[in-house]
Amino acid sequence: MRAVKGLLQAAPSLREGLIEAVGVGGLRTLTTDLKASLAEKIPAEQERLKKLKKEHGSKELGSCTVEAAIGGMRGIPAMLWETSLLDAEEGIRFRGHSIPELQEKLPKAKEGGEPIPEGLLWLLMTGEVPSSEQAASVTEMLRQRSKVPDHVYRVLAAQHPNTHPMTQLATAVLSLQVDSKFAAAYRSGMHKSKYWDPVFEDSMDLIAKLPTIAAAIYRNTYKGGDLVEASSSLDWGANLAHMMGFTDDGCLEMMRLYQTIHADHEGGNVSAHATHLVGSALSDPYLSYAAGMTGLAGPLHGLANQEVLRWLTDVRQQVGDDVTKEQMREFVWATLKSGKVVPGFGHAVLRKTDPRYTCQAVFARRHMPDYPLYRLTAMLYDVVPDILKETGKVKNPYPNVDAHSGVLLQYYGITEESFYTVLFGVSRALGVLSQGVWSRALGLPIERPKSLTMAAIEQRVAQA
Ligand SMILES: CC(C)(COP(=O)(O)OP(=O)(O)OC[C@H]1O[C@@H](n2cnc3c(N)ncnc32)[C@H](O)[C@@H]1OP(=O)(O)O)[C@@H](O)C(=O)NCCC(=O)NCCS
Numbered sequence: 001m002r003a004v005k006g007l008l009q010a011a012p013s014l015r016e017g018l019i020e021a022v023g024v025g026g027l028r029t030l031t032t033d034l035k036a037s038l039a040e041k042i043p044a045e046q047e048r049l050k051k052l053k054k055e056h057g058s059k060e061l062g063s064c065t066v067e068a069a070i071g072g073m074r075g076i077p078a079m080l081w082e083t084s085l086l087d088a089e090e091g092i093r094f095r096g097h098s099i100p101e102l103q104e105k106l107p108k109a110k111e112g113g114e115p116i117p118e119g120l121l122w123l124l125m126t127g128e129v130p131s132s133e134q135a136a137s138v139t140e141m142l143r144q145r146s147k148v149p150d151h152v153y154r155v156l157a158a159q160h161p162n163t164h165p166m167t168q169l170a171t172a173v174l175s176l177q178v179d180s181k182f183a184a185a186y187r188s189g190m191h192k193s194k195y196w197d198p199v200f201e202d203s204m205d206l207i208a209k210l211p212t213i214a215a216a217i218y219r220n221t222y223k224g225g226d227l228v229e230a231s232s233s234l235d236w237g238a239n240l241a242h243m244m245g246f247t248d249d250g251c252l253e254m255m256r257l258y259q260t261i262h263a264d265h266e267g268g269n270v271s272a273h274a275t276h277l278v279g280s281a282l283s284d285p286y287l288s289y290a291a292g293m294t295g296l297a298g299p300l301h302g303l304a305n306q307e308v309l310r311w312l313t314d315v316r317q318q319v320g321d322d323v324t325k326e327q328m329r330e331f332v333w334a335t336l337k338s339g340k341v342v343p344g345f346g347h348a349v350l351r352k353t354d355p356r357y358t359c360q361a362v363f364a365r366r367h368m369p370d371y372p373l374y375r376l377t378a379m380l381y382d383v384v385p386d387i388l389k390e391t392g393k394v395k396n397p398y399p400n401v402d403a404h405s406g407v408l409l410q411y412y413g414i415t416e417e418s419f420y421t422v423l424f425g426v427s428r429a430l431g432v433l434s435q436g437v438w439s440r441a442l443g444l445p446i447e448r449p450k451s452l453t454m455a456a457i458e459q460r461v462a463q464a
Contacts, residue, residue, distance in 0.1 A: 081267030264431025344403030
């Protein structure tokens with residue numbers, strides 16, 4: 001009773017019926033309006049940041065060595081990112097929740113199935129695990145914003161036929177920018193305290209349209225341009241598979257999981273950081289997300305899922321499906337000796353197997369235990385880490401998210417690996433755009449780290 005009384009004192013909105021208690025000590029807003037729920041949280045977070053800056057602004061979070069400065073800024077804690085946090089040993093947590101926890105807690109399309117990404121979007125935006133009604137209201141809100149303007153289809157049709165799907169995605173997103181509500185509001189002199197509102201609107205408009213755009217790229221590039229209408233009875237993630245032309249129930253579940261787990265991986269990875277950096281110049285969500293996507297298109301980042309499949313196809317062509325561990329070892333060594341990386345293994349921050357890999361492996365074991373490509377992938381898990389450890393330089397020899405995603409897609413007939421990074425990119429919008437809204441709500445400034453010349457570094461170390 002005392003605990004409930006304390007809760008009521010702490011949370012006036014609970015007394016007013018705007019929030020409900022969930023679990024032990026948890027609170028959840030009752031509104032099914034995502035923007036209203038977000039708006040309610042912003043003032044307290046603004047205060048929290050102000051206090052942090054005022055009381056602790058001069059304290060050190062870490063230092064920067066010469067190695068870090070010339071080594072891709074590894075490990076320098078120099079960015080605020082609210083939607084997720086990566087632990088090197090444990091993997092990603094979205095707003096404090098691990099992937100297995102979210103598979104339990106987030107609303108699902110079917111009993112015992114995978115979470116729907118709309119629930120994750122609510123969580124990323126508000127920090128609260130949504131109810132089924134709240135997730136369903138996001139599905140409906142996105143459905144209402146999903147129509148893609150005709151000119152975007154014309155832009156896609158005008159591309160060179162060999163244009164990579166990721167280039168098509170970035171181009172299509174840029175062509176949507178003409179409708180940016182933030183750009184229009186900025187031009188008309190909006191007060192900066194209100195920026196988050198049109199950034200939220202742009203972000204929702206863009207997320208809503210991405211499945212239709214991605215599916216159009218897929219159908220244009222590989223299926224002769226015959227487009228499939230969205231289904232009014234499907235959720236956002238499942239509709240993406242449906243519009244690509246895939247209706248198998250397992251495929252829809254796989255797409256929900258895929259779109260959930262690729263959404264966010266804290267702020268320092270290339271796609272998130274690029275989106276954040278460009279957004280910090282007050283470039284609108286279309287411009288900043290497009291920048292993120294051109295970063296995701298790099299083979300050391302998102303394109304690795306395409307590279308994994310190509311590499312596995314090479315293995316199968318050269319050795320066949322009945323490959324032994326010894327043959328596999330030889331193949332891995334041959335890859336390394338030819339100066340290439342083993343795609344799907346290693347990570348800049350993680351030092352253990354990626355939980356996004358693990359949950360896909362669990363899905364595969366459940367839905368496709370005898371699929372040869374799954375068995376090959378499972379064998380890689382036994383073979384590759386020891387070899388990478390033997391090189392003596394790879395900091396994380398274990399598989400990452402990209403080592404498994406292609407196998408699931410292949411199983412359901414999505415065989416065109418050059419499209420895989422687009423699916424990653426659609427999901428990534430949920431994380432980077434949610435953070436983009438918070439960046440404007442918190443009034444984060446333009447990003448401008450200091451760079452040094454080699455001579456300047458030499459001078460500083462000589463003085464130290
Ligand atoms: C992800 C990745 C870019 C991280 O890079 P990083 O932070 O520099 O990784 P490390 O600090 O462990 O790199 C140290 C060395 O090991 C090498 N290395 C790391 N992962 C490797 C891999 N999977 N295969 C072969 N070599 C690898 C690096 O290329 C580097 O070699 P160098 O000193 O000769 O330049 C790297 O692991 C990689 O290229 N993996 C394969 C691509 C991939 O799967 N990307 C998707 C990531 S989610």
